[in-house]
Amino acid sequence: MAFNLVLDEPVEGDKVEEHQGIKFSVESDIYDKFGPFHLTSMRHSGQVFLQLRGEKQNDGGGCGSCSSC
DSSP states (O other), X not given: OOOOOOOOOOOTTEEEEEETTEXXXXXXXXXXXXXXXXXXXXXXXXXXXXXXXXXXXXXXXXXXXXXXX
């Protein structure tokens, strides 16, 4: 599952958390299904890459996820 990061203001009903002065918001139904979320970053070839993963995320799919492989 992929999640997009956007700059926006929270709306009524969003789950909002603040870390080191930065506020993060997510729709409550998405948070209930996948959250809490973990944001990680890494540098490669001078670029910064961000990954946002839900703690409850299903890692299904790919090789080994079924017996027919």
